Amino acid sequence: MASWSEHSVVRLSVYRRILSRLHEQSIKQVYSHDLARECRVSAAMVRRDLMGVDYSGSAVRGYDVSSLLKTLNHLLDGPRTQHVALVGVGNLGSAVLNYFGGRRPKLDIVAAFDRDPAKVGRMAYGVMVHPITDLKQVLHDKQISLGIVTVNGTEAQGVVDQLVASGVKGILSFAGMPLRVPPAVFIEDFDLVTALEKVAFFARTHGQTPGSQEQ
Amino acid sequence: MASWSEHSVVRLSVYRRILSRLHEQSIKQVYSHDLARECRVSAAMVRRDLMGVDYSGSAVRGYDVSSLLKTLNHLLDGPRTQHVALVGVGNLGSAVLNYFGGRRPKLDIVAAFDRDPAKVGRMAYGVMVHPITDLKQVLHDKQISLGIVTVNGTEAQGVVDQLVASGVKGILSFAGMPLRVPPAVFIEDFDLVTALEKVAFFARTHGQTPGSQEQ
DNA sequence: TCTTGTGAACAAATTCACAGCG
DNA sequence: CGCTGTGAATTTGTTCACAAGA
16 A cells, blocks of 8 residues: 555565575565565665565464565566567677567567668577667557667667657666656666665765665 | 756766757856756746856856856766776667767776677777776776666666675666665666656656656 | 755655563 | 564665855
8 A cells, every 4th residue: 555665666576586596495474674684774664665565474473484475476477468579689789689588478578779771580589689779669559668779879769759659658778877757767877887886886985885784 | 066966967077968068059158047947947046056167257247158068067076087898798788889889988998798799899889898897997997986787677686786795885776676785875866667667657647747847 | 037045844664662462 | 581573773875955165
């Protein structure tokens, strides 16, 4: 119930991954502090996150792995598979296609795009590469609602504009710069350079993170 | 002064990138709301972030691009180049090497590691690939203080343990799971699957982010 | 009339601490 | 006991709103 914060959704995704592993190991139940230990958050945080989910643990046995997993699957996956397009089949784009393939059944990368004629018309890691000029058509045909942008800087804004114009509702961008989208579209930026700069900064100045110690 | 939050350091890194671009375009000064517009943050946030930096703008001309840039460079880069090792020269590792090369002069990826004998002994995007058994030696010889982990799940914890044992102070991890490090080591996790799940979730449930509208 | 810089207000995220329960 | 669930307190992060300057 209520409304989810970005942070809590990310953590729920992490809990789910851990629960999957426990499930594979035939572990039947888990305490909040077990989950906490696995993912560098506090036990209270875990319980708080799970509060909002339509699920209750037992004070004596903790949380039941398989039913909690089912609840999180329901929440995070939503009712039906969401189709994803990836734009920019360069080095990074290929890595994403390869890495992602089949990892989440309800998130399916169903088309890739590139402007390099040498790349279009082939399959890349199981996904057809289309010319970027077909973007709108293919997105419509395949009912794609999410985009991954792995083109560089200057081209990225144009790509995002096209994605938005084609009805995409969420974008994961690896362009090294913030991109402009209308407020109804969710965008998440990840930039390698910024991420490494952050690590470098805190490695240098602390050796003790602002927020990195738990138990 | 004071102590920096992770969020503010990330934003400062973004400001720096924007300032670099402005500098290249020979734009001499910039107002807080200009920076804000470029990166989906409020103008007050920009001013607040810059408050803590040893720099003052002018109420009439705003911020001087080149001197602010210099200040941010000083803060974010630190006194000397930090050396980085990358572990896992697979698809994603290669993409990182290729993408990163030379982008930040003060952050230098000086060695790569892989356990596949077919990969070691070659250069990958300008970086020598060493056998993972040489990790400790090479890290010591090259005075490496940062690590990027691009190996998968199960191997990742072992790699991180070795990095930590070899004196690394900061890690950027792409392993799909949280990893255990001592509190003196800063670790940043990025997981593609979680990132896309987050985008998918908010694309589905809102169309309006919890915290995505500014001006 | 524009800014910047900033105290004060506010909001969000996290932890504390404990009731309640088997 | 040791656990969950949760109000209350706290800490962290962001915006408001305005004084002061040119």
